Amino acid sequence: xxxxxxxxxxxxxxxSETPVIEAQELMADNSIRHLxxxxxxxxxxxxxxxxxxxxxxxxxxxxxxxxxEQREQFCALPVKDIMTxxxxxxxxxxxxxxxxxxxxxxxxxxxxxxxxxxxxEGIISVRDLLRAFINVLGIGEPGTLLCIIVKExxxxxxxxxxxxxxxxxxxxxxxxxxxxxxxxxxxxIYLLTQNVAHVKKKLDSLGFTLLDPMEWYLxxxxxxxxxxxxxxxxxxx
Amino acid sequence: MKxxxxxxxxxxxxxxxxxxxPEMPDRLPCIYRGIQEAGLLSxxxxxxxxxxxxxxxxxxxxxxxxxxxxxxxxxxxxxFDSPDNQVCYDTYxxxxxxxxxxxxxxxxxxxxxxxxxxxxxxPPGHHAEVNKAMGxxxxxxVAIAARYLQNQWGIERVGIIDFDVHHGNGTQHIFEQDSTxxxxxxxxxxxxxxxxxxxxxxxxxxxxxGFTKNSPVLPGQGDDEYKRLMQKDLIPAFDEFKxxxxxxSVGFDAHAxxxxxxxKLSTAGFSWIMxxxxxxxxxxxxxxxxxxxxxxxxxxxxxxxxxxxxxILLNA
Numbered sequence: 001x002x003x004x005x006x007x008x009x010x011x012x013x014x015x016s017e018t019p020v021i022e023a024q025e026l027m028a029d030n031s032i033r034h035l036x037x038x039x040x041x042x043x044x045x046x047x048x049x050x051x052x053x054x055x056x057x058x059x060x061x062x063x064x065x066x067x068x069e070q071r072e073q074f075c076a077l078p079v080k081d082i083m084t085x086x087x088x089x090x091x092x093x094x095x096x097x098x099x100x101x102x103x104x105x106x107x108x109x110x111x112x113x114x115x116x117x118x119x120x121e122g123i124i125s126v127r128d129l130l131r132a133f134i135n136v137l138g139i140g141e142p143g144t145l146l147c148i149i150v151k152e153x154x155x156x157x158x159x160x161x162x163x164x165x166x167x168x169x170x171x172x173x174x175x176x177x178x179x180x181x182x183x184x185x186x187x188x189i190y191l192l193t194q195n196v197a198h199v200k201k202k203l204d205s206l207g208f209t210l211l212d213p214m215e216w217y218l219x220x221x222x223x224x225x226x227x228x229x230x231x232x233x234x235x236x237x
Numbered sequence: 238m239k240x241x242x243x244x245x246x247x248x249x250x251x252x253x254x255x256x257x258x259p260e261m262p263d264r265l266p267c268i269y270r271g272i273q274e275a276g277l278l279s280x281x282x283x284x285x286x287x288x289x290x291x292x293x294x295x296x297x298x299x300x301x302x303x304x305x306x307x308x309x310x311x312x313x314x315x316x317f318d319s320p321d322n323q324v325c326y327d328t329y330x331x332x333x334x335x336x337x338x339x340x341x342x343x344x345x346x347x348x349x350x351x352x353x354x355x356x357x358x359x360p361p362g363h364h365a366e367v368n369k370a371m372g373x374x375x376x377x378x379v380a381i382a383a384r385y386l387q388n389q390w391g392i393e394r395v396g397i398i399d400f401d402v403h404h405g406n407g408t409q410h411i412f413e414q415d416s417t418x419x420x421x422x423x424x425x426x427x428x429x430x431x432x433x434x435x436x437x438x439x440x441x442x443x444x445x446x447g448f449t450k451n452s453p454v455l456p457g458q459g460d461d462e463y464k465r466l467m468q469k470d471l472i473p474a475f476d477e478f479k480x481x482x483x484x485x486s487v488g489f490d491a492h493a494x495x496x497x498x499x500x501k502l503s504t505a506g507f508s509w510i511m512x513x514x515x516x517x518x519x520x521x522x523x524x525x526x527x528x529x530x531x532x533x534x535x536x537x538x539x540x541x542x543x544x545x546x547x548x549i550l551l552n553a
Contacts, residue, residue: 168320195321214455
């Protein structure tokens, strides 16, 4: 699950003297929101986001009422004046999990991926991570999702898998989520079949509880909202 | 009273699906019995199946796929493409008879011998893709009928309404780039039910943009939600599209007593849906409505649901 497998390799970059206005066009034309800034050696020196550009635009520029002088001034502005210098970057051997946690904690939308000499190798964005999880969830392959509530004890999943395997039904994915009730787990099984009525009856006869689909959730805000987020101590390369 | 055709043939029961399979041959005699016991059989024009001309199937399906399907059946395989799709020696023949019977019905409607019709066929079709069998379906019956209407009968705009509880992925994919066939489907929300497509934002691509419409329904909903969604999504869309012929993918599996879904439609709810479709047909399609069976697995409910369905067509 290395980042190198999921990142975008053909990265669109700019150098630090590129006018902001040009960077904005590049982003719009390519539907992207992050532009790594590199030097002649492809070494990462900064990153500029669409939000950086929007904050730098004079208000009347947007309103189309700014003076010629203001316009010229803005057109001459290079990205180095608004970019984040020496941004957080990760190595290609970081895992998807590292990237997920780091993106969540640092509240950035993308992480440049660099080698030991900080030369740019790729970029991984929230969008790349979403794609990976759409794949893991098996959405896109035809099937039916069921949710089974089990006691948190060894061997529950085996019973479920055995029962379903005996019916000659294949699994698209299995997710075990925390169910916000003590000692319980919610097992989401994605079955590659339309023929679920029989499987449901069988699970029911084995004493499993199938949760009403309207009660399903993969994530819920913790009851104690003030609990501090766990701090990560991953050092960027 | 309308001249309503009823496509029914015992050879559709030759397609055997093995134990514990909901798409079983008994579904059809249940439907027949329901119509008979309601005293409607003699009012219908009974049509027997005939084999389809391969050129019409090839307008939708890949030639190699058709050969693969035929080979799987004739070589004695018990499944095709997925364990969902149980096959036997006669499955290929039954599928050919399903398509052929429907195309014959289409011709009779176009010639004016019939006003409308209900085709009680097996195997069903709306999950079948161009080159893949899925969800108990092998040939996409309704899609082939739409192409036949266009190529044999010069129909320009075909409207397809699919109220099977599962989204008709095959039909949608076949026509999603096509502005001459409008596909509307109402079904259980794809995050909770097979096959996982048919989200609200799937509205067609390229020149077909805006000619596909999906109304996903959340689990546990029934008549009220179906009525609300069809009035909001289907009726305005068809009033604008003005289909010259309406094909209906009829599934009875959204019924509260059908354990293939979490939907809670009542028997009366199904009648309401069909009455709206008949009204659309009257307004835009000279009453030309051809309904084709897809799912519906409750042997207790199929008789009454089928009887009500044909009665509405007879009184259209």
